[in-house]
Amino acid sequence: MRVLRSVSIAFVLVAPLASQSAYQERDFLTRVRRLTVEGRRAGEGYWSPDGSRVVFQSEREPGNPFYQIYVLDLMSGDTKRISPGIGKTTCAFFRPGTDEIEFASTHADPKSKQYQEDELAFRASGKERRYAWDYDPEMDIYAYSEKTGALKRLTEARGYDAEGSYSPDGQWIVFTSMRDAYNRQLSEKEKKQLDTDPSYFAEIYIMRADGSGQRRLTTVAGYDGGPFFTPDGKQIVWRRFDESGLIANVWMMNPDGSDQRQITDFGSMSWAPYMHPSGQYIIFASNKLGFENFELFMVDKDGKKEPVRVTYTDGFDGLPVPSPDGKTLAWTSSRAGGSGGQIFLAQWNHEKAMEALKNAPPKKPAGKS
Amino acid sequence: MREPFDFTAGTRDGGSTFSGTAKGARVACEAGCVRALSFSDTGNAEGPVVFAGYGIVVPEGQSFAYDSYATLDVKDKIVLVLRYFPEDAEAKTKQVLARYADLRYKAMAARQHGAKAMIVVTGPRSPNAGELAPMTFDTAIAGSGIVAVTINGATADKMFAAAGKRLEDVQKSLDDANPHAAGFAMPDVTAAVHADVVREKKTGHNVVAYLPATDALTTTAKPWVAIGAHYDHLGHGEAGNTLASKDDAGKVHAGADDNASGAAAVLSIAATLAKEKRHRNVLVGLWSGEELGLIGSIAFATAPPVPVDQIAAYLNFDMVGRMQDNKLTVQATGTSPMWAKIVEQANVAAGFDLAVQEDPYQPTDVATFNSAGIPCLSFFTGTHADYHKPSDTPDKIDYEDLDRVAAFAAAILRRVENTPEPPQFTKVEQQLQSGGGRAGVRVFTGTIPDYSSEAKGLLLGGVVGGGPAEQAGLQKGDIIVEIAGQTIANIYDYTYALDVLKIGQPAKVVYLRGGVRRETMLTPGARK
Numbered sequence: 047m048r049v050l051r052s053v054s055i056a057f058v059l060v061a062p063l064a065s066q067s068a069y070q071e072r073d074f075l076t077r078v079r080r081l082t083v084e085g086r087r088a089g090e091g092y093w094s095p096d097g098s099r100v101v102f103q104s105e106r107e108p109g110n111p112f113y114q115i116y117v118l119d120l121m122s123g124d125t126k127r128i129s130p131g132i133g134k135t136t137c138a139f140f141r142p143g144t145d146e147i148e149f150a151s152t153h154a155d156p157k158s159k160q161y162q163e164d165e166l167a168f169r170a171s172g173k174e175r176r177y178a179w180d181y182d183p184e185m186d187i188y189a190y191s192e193k194t195g196a197l198k199r200l201t202e203a204r205g206y207d208a209e210g211s212y213s214p215d216g217q218w219i220v221f222t223s224m225r226d227a228y229n230r231q232l233s234e235k236e237k238k239q240l241d242t243d244p245s246y247f248a249e250i251y252i253m254r255a256d257g258s259g260q261r262r263l264t265t266v267a268g269y270d271g272g273p274f275f276t277p278d279g280k281q282i283v284w285r286r287f288d289e290s291g292l293i294a295n296v297w298m299m300n301p302d303g304s305d306q307r308q309i310t311d312f313g314s315m316s317w318a319p320y321m322h323p324s325g326q327y328i329i330f331a332s333n334k335l336g337f338e339n340f341e342l343f344m345v346d347k348d349g350k351k352e353p354v355r356v357t358y359t360d361g362f363d364g365l366p367v368p369s370p371d372g373k374t375l376a377w378t379s380s381r382a383g384g385s386g387g388q389i390f391l392a393q394w395n396h397e398k399a400m401e402a403l404k405n406a407p408p409k410k411p412a413g414k415s
Numbered sequence: 416m417r418e419p420f421d422f423t424a425g426t427r428d429g430g431s432t433f434s435g436t437a438k439g440a441r442v443a444c445e446a447g448c449v450r451a452l453s454f455s456d457t458g459n460a461e462g463p464v465v466f467a468g469y470g471i472v473v474p475e476g477q478s479f480a481y482d483s484y485a486t487l488d489v490k491d492k493i494v495l496v497l498r499y500f501p502e503d504a505e506a507k508t509k510q511v512l513a514r515y516a517d518l519r520y521k522a523m524a525a526r527q528h529g530a531k532a533m534i535v536v537t538g539p540r541s542p543n544a545g546e547l548a549p550m551t552f553d554t555a556i557a558g559s560g561i562v563a564v565t566i567n568g569a570t571a572d573k574m575f576a577a578a579g580k581r582l583e584d585v586q587k588s589l590d591d592a593n594p595h596a597a598g599f600a601m602p603d604v605t606a607a608v609h610a611d612v613v614r615e616k617k618t619g620h621n622v623v624a625y626l627p628a629t630d631a632l633t634t635t636a637k638p639w640v641a642i643g644a645h646y647d648h649l650g651h652g653e654a655g656n657t658l659a660s661k662d663d664a665g666k667v668h669a670g671a672d673d674n675a676s677g678a679a680a681v682l683s684i685a686a687t688l689a690k691e692k693r694h695r696n697v698l699v700g701l702w703s704g705e706e707l708g709l710i711g712s713i714a715f716a717t718a719p720p721v722p723v724d725q726i727a728a729y730l731n732f733d734m735v736g737r738m739q740d741n742k743l744t745v746q747a748t749g750t751s752p753m754w755a756k757i758v759e760q761a762n763v764a765a766g767f768d769l770a771v772q773e774d775p776y777q778p779t780d781v782a783t784f785n786s787a788g789i790p791c792l793s794f795f796t797g798t799h800a801d802y803h804k805p806s807d808t809p810d811k812i813d814y815e816d817l818d819r820v821a822a823f824a825a826a827i828l829r830r831v832e833n834t835p836e837p838p839q840f841t842k843v844e845q846q847l848q849s850g851g852g853r854a855g856v857r858v859f860t861g862t863i864p865d866y867s868s869e870a871k872g873l874l875l876g877g878v879v880g881g882g883p884a885e886q887a888g889l890q891k892g893d894i895i896v897e898i899a900g901q902t903i904a905n906i907y908d909y910t911y912a913l914d915v916l917k918i919g920q921p922a923k924v925v926y927l928r929g930g931v932r933r934e935t936m937l938t939p940g941a942r943k
């Protein structure tokens with residue numbers, strides 16, 4: 047789950063910005079279509095390198111109230127589960143040039159079945175918890191072979207390991223880990239922090255596609271997460287929270303961790319950044335318009351301009367992922383109502399996006415708007 | 416094959432009469448002072464009169480007790496009751512009372528207490544004061560087992576005068592809904608009532624055809640699938656559910672979207688399937704009488720040419736010709752655990768911006784098939800400003816997207832048709848908590864709800880031109896979240912909230928437009 051703490055993917059309405067943009071959602075997104083229907087919620091749809099399939103997570107099987115990973119074939123419409131079916135999973139990604147798909151899973155935890163039953167009993171009692179991601183420390187990253195069905199474990203460390211994605215050449219995985227909370231002596235203050243919010247310890251790591259050579263790239267307190275390579279493989283884009291956990295911004299760095307630089311200064315939770323295949327701009331989600339009102343925005347690759355709003359529909363919009371040809375956008379939205387998000391696709395108007403970014407005013411530092 | 420069915424096309428008064436005595440003197444009843452209620456038995460009743468207040472009995476288990484008959488003996492007497500429910504009651508109380516204020520329900524209460532007949536008068540403190548209650552057309556018609564008529568205010572006044580009272584004072588004493596305020600016997604008043612209800616019987620026709628399986632699976636359970644749409648509409652608007660403006664009243668209601676579009680989808684799917692291999696027989700139904708209350712499809716399900724337990728699934732089409740922004744609503748998905756999977760798969764190719772509603776209790780024929788225990792779906796492209804008006808014409812149909820809807824539904828049908836195991840049926844609990852029946856909504860707000868929305872609140876599919884909602888500045892796309900202090904989560908909340916609105920009295924409406932909370936005042940009009 048490339049998501050932040052306790053974000054409710056709920057239907058929430060908040061007053062929009064006072065200033066009106068010259069653009070509307072239909073300037074950027076046309077022919078909106080809903081991709082997933084089954085189950086309580088689905089999200090995080092990532093494209094196969096040839097654009098013919100989407101891998102995503104969904105709660106859709108009666109015995110398991112948690113996300114499992116599915117691959118949907120856009121030609122046939124067929125959907126197949128590729129994760130073990132037990133425990134929680136999240137954040138899948140196709141490995142370019144191979145038959146592998148990585149994702150994070152807790153199935154190796156002997157208690158994971160019990161957690162399923164507990165959650166099902168809780169729901170049967172008629173209660174509904176606000177959607178919250180719990181950063182299960184038993185979460186580890188696996189690579190699944192579509193040919194053999196074999197699962198290869200790539201991380202072992204205690205602490206949440208997830209949010210993995212491959213480099214365009216398929217040789218590297220950049221991911222998020224909270225292992226720093228478990229592999230050293232914590233101060234009293236840090237121990238308290240771990241109890242209330244383990245994501246404080248989340249940092250960006252990189253490893254080879256076989257799990258070897260795991261290396262830490264970020265060292266700043268606060269949740270660093272959701273990393274992806276840029277289409278040329280030369281940069282990593284991710285989001286960094288401040289220590290309060292309330293403000294997040296889009297950052298970029300080199301794959302060796304050098305040249306870390308802040309792209310947005312939007313004064314809100316700006317997260318789930320993903321670079322368009324043109325390499326010109328980053329699409330991300332932000333609650334600029336109200337605490338639980340996430341909309342999609344985009345920003346030029348150097349962060350010189352103010353971000354441009356992309357979605358204008360009530361409900362949650364987040365986790366944008368452009369198709370490899372840049373012509374379609376997949377994202378997660380609660381625009382259809384109901385209790386959870388589902389994956390939507392729309393035609394993406396790259397020319398209009400470039401025009402809107404060109405016309406955007408220069409970046410204003412947050413707080414001085 | 417034309418399948419005839421009989422139905423009650425309407426009721427009219429065949430010459431009901433009323434005469435009374437007050438202190439021995441005759442109470443004159445001028446022409447037009449009396450009318451039978453549509454559910455009345457045809458017959459005569461004569462006897463002493465007891466005034467039973469609003470004639471409302473709230474069943475046990477509600478938040479408070481209210482029984483107009485608690486202190487009265489009405490056995491073998493004629494009860495006189497007020498129409499509607501106590502006018503000055505608190506909103507919460509009113510909401511409960513309104514549920515048991517339907518005249519049919521009042522008639523049932525009178526009969527159960529042994530009354531010979533029920534006479535209804537619209538009190539001077541109520542909307543439509545002194546007027547006769549209309550003979551509302553009710554297709555679920557069946558005699559109520561009691562003679563029931565409505566008289567005008569002038570006639571009632573004479574009876575109360577004989578008892579030494581004024582109706583207005585009497586009504587006022589009841590209007591705060593104090594459960595201890597009661598009616599009374601009217602010792603010097605008698606009435607003789609003759610009710611004459613003429614039920615017009617007509618014959619409607621469903622049109623049913625089928626495509627036999629070409630490659631029947633020998634092991635197939637439930638060897639049929641079915642598709643259908645209603646092909647009736649509103650004619651010149653005689654039946655009463657027209658939304659035509661005054662200028663357009665009486666014109667032909669073309670019904671291009673409602674529901675030539677659905678009928679076209681059914682024929683197009685049938686034409687497509689006729690050229691393909693079929694593993695199940697495909698029943699093709701065009702229903703009549705939908706606008707009168709689903710009576711064609713109900714007649715079909717009551718005496719089906721194919722046993723309903725042999726039908727694996729039914730797909731319904733009602734208003735599928737006016738797609739906006741690629742949005743398609745698929746209703747009744749809760750009727751089978753299979754639907755979400757099948758709909759998801761078919762939509763990967765079809766590419767609609769789907770809204771999915773589990774609820775099968777929709778105001779269209781799909782409700783009939785759900786009641787028959789058949790997994791079913793209904794397709795709907797949304798309501799619009801021409802809904803139930805003469806302006807629902809063919810030039811406004813989006814034919815290209817109508818074809819897409821048909822192709823999408825055909826893909827869904829194929830999945831069911833060629834799978835040996837039929838979809839399992841799931842019963843969806845009905846959301847509306849039904850009381851004894853509801854008094855017809857008597858305020859007019861001019862809102863057209865969008866039934867396809869599962870948004871929190873009431874999404875407006877449109878507003879009636881010149882109506883109170885339009886005058887209040889409301890428009891299509893607005894979401895009403897609060898009215899007169901009551902929060903609105905869904906259409907049912909909204910209809911109950913309407914019960915407490917007062918005609919001519921502005922009520923605050925809170926709504927969302929483009930995510931912004933706004934307020935306006937809406938002044939409801941009267942619905943006759």
Ligand SMILES: [Zn+2]
Pocket residue numbers: 645673674705733734779
């Ligand atoms: Zn219709």
Ligand SMILES: [Zn+2]
Pocket residue numbers: 673706803
């Ligand atoms: Zn209709």
